[in-house]
Amino acid sequence: MQTRAIILAGGEGSRLGVLTAKRAKPAVPFAGKYRIIDFALSNCVNSGLFDVLVLTQYRPHSLNEHIALGRPWDLDRSFTGGVQLLQPYQGRYDTDWYAGTADAVTQNINFIRRGNPRNILILSGDHIYEMEYHMLIAYHEQHDADVTVCVIQVPLDEASRYGIMEVDESNRIVDFVEKPPDPPGDLANMGVYVFKLDVLEELLKEDAAREGSRHDFGYNIIPRMMEMGRKVLAYPFGGYWIDVGTIDAYLEAHMDLLSLPPSLDLNDRSWVIHTRSEERPPVRIQKGAIIEDSMITDGAIVSPGARVVRSVLSPGVFVGPDAVVYESVVLTDSYIERGAVIERAVIDKGVIVGQGAHVGQRSDVGSLGIACVGKNSTVPPGFVLNREVVLGVDLNAEDVIEQYPDGVIPAGERVGYRSRK
Numbered sequence: 001m002q003t004r005a006i007i008l009a010g011g012e013g014s015r016l017g018v019l020t021a022k023r024a025k026p027a028v029p030f031a032g033k034y035r036i037i038d039f040a041l042s043n044c045v046n047s048g049l050f051d052v053l054v055l056t057q058y059r060p061h062s063l064n065e066h067i068a069l070g071r072p073w074d075l076d077r078s079f080t081g082g083v084q085l086l087q088p089y090q091g092r093y094d095t096d097w098y099a100g101t102a103d104a105v106t107q108n109i110n111f112i113r114r115g116n117p118r119n120i121l122i123l124s125g126d127h128i129y130e131m132e133y134h135m136l137i138a139y140h141e142q143h144d145a146d147v148t149v150c151v152i153q154v155p156l157d158e159a160s161r162y163g164i165m166e167v168d169e170s171n172r173i174v175d176f177v178e179k180p181p182d183p184p185g186d187l188a189n190m191g192v193y194v195f196k197l198d199v200l201e202e203l204l205k206e207d208a209a210r211e212g213s214r215h216d217f218g219y220n221i222i223p224r225m226m227e228m229g230r231k232v233l234a235y236p237f238g239g240y241w242i243d244v245g246t247i248d249a250y251l252e253a254h255m256d257l258l259s260l261p262p263s264l265d266l267n268d269r270s271w272v273i274h275t276r277s278e279e280r281p282p283v284r285i286q287k288g289a290i291i292e293d294s295m296i297t298d299g300a301i302v303s304p305g306a307r308v309v310r311s312v313l314s315p316g317v318f319v320g321p322d323a324v325v326y327e328s329v330v331l332t333d334s335y336i337e338r339g340a341v342i343e344r345a346v347i348d349k350g351v352i353v354g355q356g357a358h359v360g361q362r363s364d365v366g367s368l369g370i371a372c373v374g375k376n377s378t379v380p381p382g383f384v385l386n387r388e389v390v391l392g393v394d395l396n397a398e399d400v401i402e403q404y405p406d407g408v409i410p411a412g413e414r415v416g417y418r419s420r421k
Contacts, residue, residue: 003051003137003194004117005044006108008101009037009125010057010087015246018348018374018417020059021393025245026125027062029331029349031257031266032297032314034275035066036244037125041083042273045073047133049121053111055104056087072274086111100215106204113197120200122217124191128253129241130264130271131192136235140194146230147199149173149222150192152237156183161245163189163218165234173232178218187234189218190241199230240264247346247370254312254329258293280315289319303338311342320355326362337381344387345371354381354397361387374417384408392416 009026019028026037037054044052052075056063063085070083086108098104105112105122112120119137131150140148154162164183166175177184203221207213213220225232240263244250256263266273280299285291288304299315302308305322316333319325323340330336330347337355345360353359357379360371369387373379377395385391389409391400395416400409409415 002117003049003119003121004112004115005049005052005121005123005133006105006112007037007040007044007052007054007123007125008104008191009054009063010098010104011124011126012059016244016250017247017390018372018393019247019250019346021417022059022375023062024056024059027059027066028126028244028250029314030128030244030250031254032295032312033277034273035062036128037063037067038273038275039128039130040123040125041067041070041073041075042271043129043131043133044123045075045274046271047131049133050075050082051115051117052083053108054083054085054125055098055108056085057098057104066276072276084111100213100219101217102204102207102221103215105200106208106215109201109204113201117197120195120197122193122195124243126245127191127241127243128264129190129237129239130268130273131237131239131241136192137194139235140233143233144231145194145233146196147222147225148194148233148235150190150237151187151234152190152241153186154188156186159183159186159188161243163222165189167234171234171236173222173226173234176218176222176226176232178216178223189222190237191218191243192237193217199225247372248368251327251329251344251346251368251370255310255327258295258310258312260293278315314349328360331375340379344368345373345385347373348375348377348393350376352378354379354383356381357383357385359385360389363387369411377416380407382407386411386413388412390414390417 011025028036030036075083163178165173168174242253244253283296284301286304289302290307292309294308295312297315300313300317302319303321306319308325310327311325312329314332317330319336320338323336326343328342328345331349334347334351336353339356340353341358343360343362351373363369371389373391374393377391378397380397
């Protein structure tokens with residue numbers, strides 16, 4: 001066995017707001033039929049890696065149910081390889097919630113070292129991209145690196161969200177700073193690493209004993225390796241990659257899929273993104289409906305006179321007569337009643353948008369102003385939710401009417417939802 005893949009899938013994803021109120025960030029639905037974690041899992045199997053550990057923590061139930069035994073990814077293997085889901089536990093000795101990305105790996109090191117793999121591939125379970133990991137691993141071994149870090153150029157105004165590094169002419173990393181407020185460059189850490197197993201174990205053991213450490217790969221492990229003179233290499237990635245860590249990035253990633261040509265080609269049969277699909281009837285588009293540059297998933301119904309523009313409709317979504325969905329993402333089994341308008345909004349599962357209601361609004365160029373409605377909530381008929389309104393989960397119409405009897409929720413209001421920091 002040469003390489004074992006570790007997918008870090010325990011993130012709370014608090015910046016995704018109501019989308020992660022009841023699920024972990026990697027379990028958030030994406031592009032109609034997928035979950036975000038499907039991209040890392042599919043990259044593994046498409047790269048010939050069938051030995052995968054998924055480390056979960058925050059609200060793991062959706063992930064456990066989605067991945068199960070791993071059959072859609074051909075990871076339901078009985079003897080060698082396959083997928084295992086691991087989460088914090090209490091056994092003979094006390095353990096605790098993972099303190100950071102490195103601590104998550106440390107707590108599971110006995111599983112990770114089993115079979116003595118030569119390399120450990122560490123992945124984030126919450127990014128959208130397609131990558132041939134076998135090329136990365138070959139690069140790592142060819143250069144005899146202690147760790148290889150995947151890097152990509154990002155817009156300078158977004159660089160403060162990432163670990164930023166500087167490399168020399170041989171792609172050796174010579175400077176690394178995690179999420180700097182004033183980024184010195186635009187070469188960002190993608191959260192994809194290949195370690196030699198013995199090196200990883202040594203560094204994790206040392207980090208676990210260090211007081212004041214965040215026990216994080218970006219903040220602690222990689223900078224420490226550079227201090228020690230270890231061979232830390234950068235692997236430049238030139239494809240499409242996005243961290244859907246915010247609502248803006250989440251909607252932006254969907255708009256990228258709807259562009260011509262799309263930034264990521266989900267129709268590429270040589271690199272299939274696998275998932276656990278629901279059994280749903282075919283899409284039904286009724287006479288007089290207008291669909292433009294959109295993705296419509298199985299079981300969706302678009303009624304006469306309805307218009308869907310640059311939007312993604314997930315399984316079982318109903319769009320009523322004369323309703324409008326514009327540059328929005330509507331998740332599974334939501335119901336958009338007659339004459340309702342959805343603009344620049346993200347609608348979670350099981351939401352009812354009442355007749356004639358208006359959620360979100362088109363905004364000026366450069367400002368998305370996205371409105372969000374949480375899972376299983378109801379927008380009362382005729383209500384107006386202005387830009388950047390957030391409606392929490394499980395709110396019924398009476399809850400909303402009681403707080404806003406005039407039927408208008410001002411821009412930026414949080415209703416039944418408190419941001420998690």
